[in-house]
Amino acid sequence: MSLIYDGCMEAVVRAPAMFIFRFSPTKSFHSLPSLSFLPQLSSRSIISSSKVLSHRSISHRSHSRAMAVGSQTNMIVDTSAKGAESLFRMAVRSMEKVYLDRNPTAKAVLDLVLSVDGNQICYDHFAFRTFGAVIKKYVKNLGNANRYAALASTLGCLTWETPSYSDYQQLARESEYAAWTLVNGFTVNHVTISVHRLKSQIGNIKSLNHFINEQGFKLNSEGGILKVSPDGLLLQSSTVADSTIFNFSDGVSEPVPCSYIEFAERLVLPQYTKLTNEEIKEFHRRDGFEVGNADKIFESTSMDQITRKAA
Template identity: 45%
Template sequence: MGAFSVSNAFRRKNQGISTMISLSSSAIKASLDHSVPASFPPLRLRSPLSLSSSSGSPIRLPKRDLSVVSASVGASMSTNNNHSRGLSSQVGESFFRSVLGQMETVYLNRNPTPKSVLELVKSVDNEQLCYDHLAFRTFGIGGYGIDSLASFFLDHGYTQMDELRFPAKKLRALWFAPPKVSAIPDGSGVNGPLPRVFISELLVEQMTSQTQDVIRKYTQAAPNGKKYGALSSALGTLPWEKPLSSEFEQLARESEYAAWTLANGYALNHVTISVHRLKSHLNRIKKLNQFLEEKGFKLNSEGGVLKVSPDGGLLQSSTVADSISFKFSDGVIKSIPCSYIEFAERLVLPQFQNVPEGEIEEYHRRDGFEVGNADKIFESTNQEQLSRRTG
């Protein structure tokens, strides 16, 4: 799929923002009331392109030189700062951050592990805690895929970057660079520097006919749900009807990603702490991993706890996903995987090694994503990893 054009983003602006603004009152009210749908636990106050090898595993095509990537991203961020399509006014930015804030609220209400991790890290590092990226999962069919969420971010100044493909999992993903806007003073998380966005989609047409039939059943019965992906995420509701337990299990046998998406919809799959932006001794991912494991948190061990890009510049890890009690439409109640929290450390690029530490900015560091790392991070919601929580 080609890149979104700026003209297309402009044409969607009025329709996208007006739709979100007209419907935002309920989202903001939900945020003020701290309310979530009854099916969820109550509020507690406490980059590169890839192709398939003969084995079906992801392989990498030559990627752009990282110095070119960092320079182009820095330039695009600067351009967005001056010509932001959606964050050109204080009102526009306030609305955008309010929607992200409600997505974050739903995520933290449903997932005790990310909430505990964030509280623990903040107790040690009480400076501004920044997110590296937010991640979402979608169904690549009938307009319910990447585009359904990407339009919201594009309309608010984000820029589409690279595509990643995962042939063995039948997935593709795009990531989006944020506009360069000032963080809210003392703001953390979604009120800090705007994070990157990573959106993946299941290549539904590559699945078995039985799995395709289940996914089409729900997406076709809610043809307008794809227009409100961001709103669905912010309200913590599915854009389609609750599934049957038997159909969830059917999808899980072929693709745990598909089953997760059927039951969780557009909910935040994970947020990612920007480790190198921490000010304490935890600003190195190996130290953070050790700290969390000593506190009893289970980390995703697929491919090793620490996932390192081939160039050594991107280091990632994640917790094992939480589980929630989910009541299916046939009345069956089962424990299903929900979301997790990730950690990313981006090292300074070789050409910027002589930049004084106090002058290093994000664009001096390794940008983008890595197929091999992301492929293993996806496993955080898989049953094999979840079993480690009780093992």
């Protein structure tokens, strides 16, 4: 058998303006801007996103201005952008539905936060996992299938043939991270709640972690529950991934890890600490990601975390 693995990458979608989901009575999008995939430069590392343009809940009019940044025609938005944005909204909604349908913990946590904080949640980013090298047996006949990774994510399907359990076990011994990708494909690995956008008493990450833990949800303990960047301005935590039964091609049905939900609090940069709460926008806060934090967050799908008993 030719099963070759050299590494995986995380692809992050972070908005140039914060994107918001309203959940009452049905999910709808408010001021969802265009997003771009941010592929990693190296295995298991995160690169910084572009600067966030706006923090406030943006009206359609101001959103149109944001979409037009960089235009050479008096900031006029091409009408095709509206159609593209509508398609993008539907695609992300489908990705989110697949994610929530497969991950009851993530859905329960979102519902719990909404019950305390109102009918609006802001996502900091979506994250996906991709193969950074060749797993020869499964990708040699893909052709152009990987061009449809986004479509596969909206449908919750693989772009390669269903793997065998023996191959999954072999790959997991080399990398649980890659094995996750083999069975989950391009589905959303996690979404991240923007904690500093919450309005209630759980609007800081320590309070949120305590609240979620009290409700019986298991948080990723790798490196401590709270992951802090070296500058102290990016605070992150996450739940432990759910598991689901996967039907392998050789007739074996076994539980495999699914996805999880992350929480991120971006503190105000030192040069802006004198601003009032009303004056603070998203671009006044710490941007980007930290490799050290990310490596610990990634462990949310590891068997060590999944089988660990809750504290």
